[in-house]
Amino acid sequence: MSTSNIVLGEGGTRRRSRRRAEPIYYLFLVPTLVLFSLAITLPGIIGIFFSFTDSIGIGEWSFNGLTNYIAMFSDPAILQSYLFTFGFSIATVVVVNVVAFLLAVGLTSRIRFKTGLRTIFVIPMVISGIIIAYVFNFLFSNSLPAAGAATGISWLQTSLLANPDLAWVAIVIVTAWQAIPGTMLIYIAGLLSVPGEVYEAADIDGASKTQQLTRITVPLVAGYVVINVILGFKGFLNAYDIIVGLTNGGPGTSTRSVAMTIIAGFNGGDYAYQMANATIFFIVAVLISLLQLSLTRGRNAL
Numbered sequence: 001m002s003t004s005n006i007v008l009g010e011g012g013t014r015r016r017s018r019r020r021a022e023p024i025y026y027l028f029l030v031p032t033l034v035l036f037s038l039a040i041t042l043p044g045i046i047g048i049f050f051s052f053t054d055s056i057g058i059g060e061w062s063f064n065g066l067t068n069y070i071a072m073f074s075d076p077a078i079l080q081s082y083l084f085t086f087g088f089s090i091a092t093v094v095v096v097n098v099v100a101f102l103l104a105v106g107l108t109s110r111i112r113f114k115t116g117l118r119t120i121f122v123i124p125m126v127i128s129g130i131i132i133a134y135v136f137n138f139l140f141s142n143s144l145p146a147a148g149a150a151t152g153i154s155w156l157q158t159s160l161l162a163n164p165d166l167a168w169v170a171i172v173i174v175t176a177w178q179a180i181p182g183t184m185l186i187y188i189a190g191l192l193s194v195p196g197e198v199y200e201a202a203d204i205d206g207a208s209k210t211q212q213l214t215r216i217t218v219p220l221v222a223g224y225v226v227i228n229v230i231l232g233f234k235g236f237l238n239a240y241d242i243i244v245g246l247t248n249g250g251p252g253t254s255t256r257s258v259a260m261t262i263i264a265g266f267n268g269g270d271y272a273y274q275m276a277n278a279t280i281f282f283i284v285a286v287l288i289s290l291l292q293l294s295l296t297r298g299r300n301a302l
Contacts, residue, residue, distance in 0.1 A: 051278075052065060096228075130242070132178055167247050175242050194220050
């Protein structure tokens with residue numbers, strides 16, 4: 001333990017102790033830090049290095065400078081993947097947060113069996129994304145068209161997954177179905193943290209339930225909204241398994257995400273080119289994170 005002197009008024013001093021970290025803390029920290037560096041940081045640095053080469057992933061390679069980065073910005077396939085990924089992420093964030101918030105409000109109200117209902121709504125969160133995707137693929141490709149044919153509803157008779165203009169809607173629906181439970185749990189935690197006295201006072205003042213929701217609940221859980229938006233957007237930017245299971249990037253390449261484009265390039269011998277793509281994608285994600293933090297710091301802190 002080390003000490004330092006604090007100068008007080010009228011010449012007095014007080015000795016303040018500063019606790020040093022116990023050695024046991026380093027025993028937990030160092031192995032985790034080493035494993036993280038070996039599994040995440042070091043491969044990332046190696047990948048950025050090879051993005052300035054013509055490597056195909058194996059064999060000989062040579063430096064080619066910024067050639068890969070320059071080619072990226074004129075590649076329609078990569079530009080399309082970025083457009084789809086960001087559009088899909090924004091749409092899914094909106095759907096997930098609206099539905100999850102409404103469910104959280106309902107499941108924290110005075111209704112029967114709300115504990116059992118919470119359990120039911122959480123089930124999609126624990127199922128593998130690829131399994132969910134294959135189940136919904138069957139529904140969109142077989143069950144719904146069959147139901148449309150039986151009922152005479154023409155727009156149901158064709159699978160959404162076969163329509164290049166609407167396939168993204170199916171992906172949003174399935175992704176939201178899996179993501180809503182986790183978001184809902186965070187909103188439930190936020191709603192339960194609001195003091196009940198606030199609503200009692202609002203009732204005495206004659207505020208309706210709608211007014212309480214919009215003028216009390218929403219402002220008081222704004223910090224949780226920020227958390228869900230940030231976490232959701234970052235997660236949806238990396239969308240891969242659900243898209244693979246539903247459309248595999250099709251029809252054509254209309255639903256190919258950035259992650260799918262990168263992995264497809266690795267398998268197709270464009271290692272260095274797609275490492276450049278991955279590097280730009282990483283930078284974009286970091287910039288978005290910094291922008292969101294700068295816009296929300298302080299105002300919406302929990």
